[in-house]
Amino acid sequence: MTKTYYTADHEWVTITNNVATVGITDYAQNQLGDLVFVELPEIGRKVEKGETVVVVESVKAASDVYTPLSGEIIEVNNHLESDSSLVNQSAESDGWLWKMRLSDANECSELLSLASYKELI
């Protein structure tokens, strides 16, 4: 079963069978402006919820993207190396950032539903 959640830091997480795909929301990309570079994590890296996993660079500044869940990075979106604008154009699908195998499925209970996220923005 696939479920999509959100965070107060403007990330979305889609989970299928203990594997999560993470990206930033369309709202976030709009706030950041045009991205010129996305610094992706190493495959195999183990991350704890709340850690900075990706750094996105706009023309003017760098911004951290935090992982909403703990686990191991198993894939990154290599398209972003040559085209960081994918995140701006398609933040919630083709502009996904990384995939991870979750280490603690219970952490999902702290994530927001779409409705709750929409209330924030």
Place this chain on the structure above:
Amino acid sequence: MADENLKRLPLESFHRESGAKFCSFAGWSMPISYPLGVLKEHLHVREHAGLFDISHMRLIEVKGEKATDFLNYALPLDATNLKNGNSQYNFLLNENAGIIDDLIATRLGEDRYMLAVNAGNAEKDYEILVQRNKDYNCQLTMLDAVFIALQGPESAAVCRDAGLDFVDNLLFMQGCEPKDNWFVTRSGYTGEDGFEFAVPASDAPALIEKLLSDSRVEWIGLGARDSLRLEAGLCLHGNDLNETISPFQAGLMWAIPKTIRESALFVGAKALNEQIAAGPTYKRVGLQVLGRQPLRADTKLYSKTTGEEVGYISSGGFGPFVNAPVAMGYVKAEYSALDTELVSSVRGKQFEIVVKRLPFAPQRYYKG
């Protein structure tokens, strides 16, 4: 950020209607970008014509029988030989030759000049000019005007088609007063051909609407303004220039003729000449960051060979036209030669930097 304390542009409603995102800069609420976005706005200026609201910047009018003598003293400016209708990039220096502000001075008559100064320093500049005016008794007035800039290779054509033919009488760094209370110069801050218009607030809406009705023109925000000037190798006071940096260290001595420096009539002359005699300790350089990830202001720079700290980045970002990170900074004189290799470390990641010639994008001023 106390939003209520920010100054508002006279044209703020135009920007809101155009979908601008706002930020705070130098105490003003400024449009940072429009729906086009920083990257496209930047490229639009290099390819067509971009319109900037620069009303946060201020104009100080200097009038009086002794106006020329006053400016020869208050600034390291050769006001005597500045012809009517000509502009000159210059500075307000303190006694240590530190740059209080960089500015553009335009002569508009025997005894009349206009100084265009930075928003964040305007009030300080004015007070200092008033102090220095004691023996000269000039009339100093900070004007209230809407100030807009049209920049890009199609600027002149846009102006012509808008009925502003007087622009054809101007070369780069020349100014005129084509109508009552209008002050126009052929200058800018992007490296491209362009014009800056200071007009009364009542004349502004019609002028803006006329220019924007031209399909070649787009609103451009502060984000692109910064990336444009950085690509063009132009300094930003507050980043690349400040009161602890002199025109000598900043590599801007071309703005102060040797004769003026030698006759030493201006405030800061003694200190400046002493620095020059002692030779440079630090120099401002262009910096190319290898790869695609930008390095930002205040990033420290180290020698690739010895690992010692040799300088810092004063302005850093991404240049959409050159499609690469661009930066400027200060390094010890012995590390300032072109192609010198430097390194830096940010968040545990190593970066390689090379000293490069400025500008990154060619300057395309209209000199006739």
